[in-house]
Amino acid sequence: MKQIRLFIKRIFDFFGSLIGIIILLPLLLIISIIIKINSRGPVFFKQKRLGKNGKVFNIFKFRTMVTDAEKKGDGIFVKNENDNRITSVGKILRSASLDELPQLLNVIKGDMSLIGPRPPLPYHPYEYEEYPSVQKERFKMRPGVTGLAQVKVRNSVPWDKRMTFDVEYVNNFSIWLDFKIILLTIRSILFKESIYTN
Template sequence: MNYKFKDHIGTPIPLSRLWLKRIFDIIFALIGMVILVIAVIIFGPIIKLTSPGSIFYSQKRVGYMGKPIMIHKFRSMRNDAEKNTGAIWAKKDDPRVTKIGHFMRKTRIDELPQFWNILVGDMSLVGPRPERPMLTEEFYEKWPEFPQRLRTIPGLTGWAQINGGYDISPEEKCHLDNYYIDHWSLWFDIKIVFGTIKIIITGNGAR
């Protein structure tokens, strides 16, 4: 790990404190893998037929204490989405998103492959969303506290996700994620899970 921000992450939440959270994660990940298989059968052909490219999309992100991880998604953008721009912050009504991608993002179906990340321990069901290394570097230059989000295992959903949508700024995201870490409990995770379900049903705030 040679990131500029590596010395500014802060004191981690010890993994020994998170054993109950890990059990919670494994149970949901196993259920999620069944849902993922069904989603592949339904959405895999649609993704292939409506946009050239693969069904899945893998991307390097920054995980717990700066460890690089590879996360997986259903591809929701054009295959050449970053050809002319490089890595940029996703935004509301992003023109790079495909038609089926809009639906998958609104319902968070595009995130289902990350149940595999949860199962192998790279991610948790709840936690700060993992960001790309170059964006984390960029945000660190503007908000030195941004790397403190890495004090815990990144999540499929989080406090920032249920309190903001595509319009949320990196600064707001940083504040919400660090609040979550400082006030973490299993009951807080459960509250976020129910908040995420509400977003999926209503379509409000999904990222």
């Protein structure tokens, strides 16, 4: 039964993302042009992330920070919207979560799902082999553009606490749960709930 649900999920992911890209194409083009005009550097930000079963893949986002931001300031951490590495356009994109839209390409490719645990860096908070067995359960499904942790606590708590929601999602996955997470994601974006770490 779970395999059938996963098959339905993949079909929904693929066609939902494809339709989404087609509908949002004018917006994606406008954002791309504005990013290029606003600051030097590429339109897209590409970064290695851990996916299903620990497979490493490249995640895509609209660039919201200055080039080589990870080598400056707080490195991989972005603690608040006043981080001077974030561009003026980047602040708007992050606030509305528009920087995540290119991940629809990751979903079409099969690296990600629309709903699932957010993919961590290959070396933070742990390397794949170092995850405790319970937390490693989160890697049994494709990572998501949004997920249960994002609608419950987003980035307002440390990784270890967020991963408890990831494991809960994997253990209780259903199409209905995915639908509820989509609705809650829309709400969290509209009310601009915390997107930064404490």
